[in-house]
Amino acid sequence: MSTSEKHPELLKALEEIVGAAYLYIGDDRVAPFVTDWTRRFGGPCLAVVRPGSVDEISQVLRACAAAGVPVLPQGGNTGLVGGSVPAASGGQPPVIISLLRLTELGEVDELSGQVTVGAGATLGEVQRHAVRSGWRYGVDLAARDSATIGGTVATNAGGIHVIAHGMTRAQVVGIEAVLADGSVITHLSGMLKDNTGYDLAALLCGSEGTLGVITAVRVRLHRPLGRTTVSLIGVGSYSEALELMSRAGVASDSNAPGSRLLAAEVIDAPSMDLVCAVADLPWPLEQRWPIVVLLEVVDGGDGSGLPLDESADAVVAFDAADQLRLWAYRERQAEAYGTTGVVHKLDVSVPLPELAACADELVALINTLPDVETFGIFGHLADGNMHVEIVGPAADDLRVDLAVLECVARYGGSISAEHGVGRAKAADLHLCRSAAEIAAMRAIKGALDPQRLMNPGVLFV
Ligand SMILES: Cc1cc2nc3c(=O)[nH]c(=O)nc-3n(C[C@H](O)[C@H](O)[C@H](O)COP(=O)(O)OP(=O)(O)OC[C@H]3O[C@@H](n4cnc5c(N)ncnc54)[C@H](O)[C@@H]3O)c2cc1C
Structure with missing residues (x-):
């Protein structure tokens, strides 16, 4: 039985919710959604749905929960740690929920310097929308015209202006999301003073699709900087x-x-x-x-x-x-490294006083690792963030990955500076998070997603 022949009742329900034109089944239709930007990660899905509203997303999640089928939220699929695509093997193939139809750009609130945007709007669209109103958005990165605002929130994206404005989490002042059971949480007032319990927006930042589907975000804007x-x-x-x-x-x-x-x-x-x-x-x-x-x-x-x-x-x-x-x-x-084949992309950060020693040790270390044909380092110096790119080892050979991550951990660094943990580093989370921290994260995951249907295999193995 092929993947799409399983769960006929769920597929029928999904078609009724989003309409036949927005339900993709079959290898050709789903191909752009099941392999990631690096071509290193990807696997089968049951179907791709492209809902057009929060209500449709809520219905999709309720239907998947009732059928016990996992879901995988996807934005621009520019993620670099395998979190935006299904696992190659193991577990049930998920329903991919593409957010690309939720592109609404709200009016800029001139008084507060904030704007609410749909999760599927690209980062570039949000930046240009802000500029048209005399403001600027504080996050920028090279994938700006494909990465969505929802994806950048879900990964707590960094980029090139973190030293000036902070990570994405620092921009988010409100959020709307659909949880695994289909319930919708909306907190988009953007009030700077609002001490009414847990900060769910901050929690969803960096959650990588494991806690809910982000449908809209309210972000702070900045005044133009000058030349x-x-x-x-x-x-x-x-x-x-x-x-x-x-x-x-x-x-x-x-x-x-x-x-x-x-x-x-x-x-x-x-x-x-x-x-x-x-x-x-x-x-x-x-x-x-x-x-x-x-x-x-x-x-x-x-x-x-x-x-x-x-x-x-x-x-x-x-x-x-x-x-x-x-x-x-x-x-x-x-893009340049992408032309060399499958790249082991290791996005790490270390405290600035340790950066020079760590970078020098990484270069010496990688030179000794097996099958390495070429490698290099580039990155966001001000944030202690190095992108270590290694070409040569097979896609599923994790020895170089582990060697680099262990080296970074010895310097007190992070195994994921800005790309997230995804599937690529789920087994390595313990290198920079304590057992107690991981247990607390698992408890939050279990409370919001008791069936473990939200992007399984991402963040935790
Ligand atoms: C050329 C290039 C340059 C890059 N430069 C940077 C950089 O400088 N800094 C940086 O931080 N990243 C960078 N990235 C990585 C990538 O662009 C970011 O991780 C981006 O935030 C991903 O957005 P996306 O919409 O493509 O998300 P996707 O790739 O679709 O998804 C990424 C993760 O977020 C989850 N997700 C996506 N949308 C939602 C949603 N609406 N609700 C819940 N979960 C969701 C997915 O399940 C997945 O786990 C770069 C990528 C490329 C290709």
């Missing part, structure tokens, strides 16, 4: 990179006068070589450096916020087109 300068600067080591960043200052609140750091990114030489080859870009600096740092500084657009002395090997961009050209060296990294 920026972007620079690529060559340095000899991670220690020098950190020292340079520190001279550029630290982020502060959006009302602070003077120049301040909006982004500090790092790209090592192997990653630079790769992006230059794949994107047909020239090496941007005069000399070949082991590490290139990208700084974006809010300084009126005159370069005065950059910590460059006369000996620095740097390129500086003042206008928007030039700045995009420099950002491409960093933003096209994921």
Whole structure:
């Protein structure tokens, strides 16, 4: 019996809820939803539903709960830890609930500087909506035109402006979600003072589809920052990179006068070589450096916020087109590694004082690991966040993953800086969360999803 021939009554109920046009069954129809962006993760589903309203999502969850069938909420499917697609094997194939039809953009509340948006709106759509009203949204990342706001909340996405505005959780002031039993929780007033019990919005941030389906989010907006300068600067080591960043200052609140750091990114030489080859870009600096740092500084657009002395090997961009050209060296990294085959993508963070030593040890360590053909590190320097990309080992060979994560844990770091735990790191959660913490998380999961139907296999094994 094929997957879609099971549960005929549930499939009939789903068709009645969303309409035949929005129920996808069969390998061809579901193909775009069952393999992830990395091509490393994916597996069978029972069906894909594309509901058009909160009420339809509630009915879908009630029907799946009654049938005992798991559900998997999906946004733009740009997640990098296997949480957005079904497991390759084991367990019942889930019903994938695509949020891509919930794209409503509410009117910007000028008084509070907030807006409520549908979970399926892309990050880019929310950013442009804010700009049209004279505001800006504080989260930005390279997958902005595919990743949804619901997905960024479900993963507590970070991105390139965390040092200035914080992670996604810091932007969320209200949420609407459907729980596993179909009940709808709506708390979208956005009031800054509201001490009435548990903060369910914060709880759903980073829950990776394991506690409920996020259907709408109210986010805070920021005032425009003024003109920026972007620079690529060559340095000899991670220690020098950190020292340079520190001279550029630290982020502060959006009302602070003077120049301040909006982004500090790092790209090592192997990653630079790769992006230059794949994107047909020239090496941007005069000399070949082991590490290139990208700084974006809010300084009126005159370069005065950059910590460059006369000996620095740097390129500086003042206008928007030039700045995009420099950002491409960093933003096209994921795409560049994607062309090399199946990549073991390890998104980790360490306390800033430990970053240089940890990065150096990782490079030495990975050089000794079996089957590694090539590897590199790029990431969000200011947040202590390194993306370690390793090519060579088979997709299901987890030895390199474990070696990197254990090394990071020894430095007091996190095995997931911003991408989430997903399926990729569920077995490794104990490396940076205590048994008591994991038991508390499991208790919350059990209370909200007693049948364990919400994205099973993600976050916990
Ligand atoms: C080129 C590229 C660059 C990236 N850069 C960054 C970066 O800088 N920083 C960063 O943090 N991430 C980055 N990512 C990862 C990814 O874009 C983020 O994790 C993003 O938040 C995922 O959003 P999505 O809509 O694609 O979610 P999906 O991939 O569809 O889902 C991700 C997880 O969230 C859950 N989920 C999705 N929508 C909902 C919902 N409405 N309700 C409940 N659960 C839901 C899913 O079940 C899954 O567990 C990048 C990815 C790519 C491809």
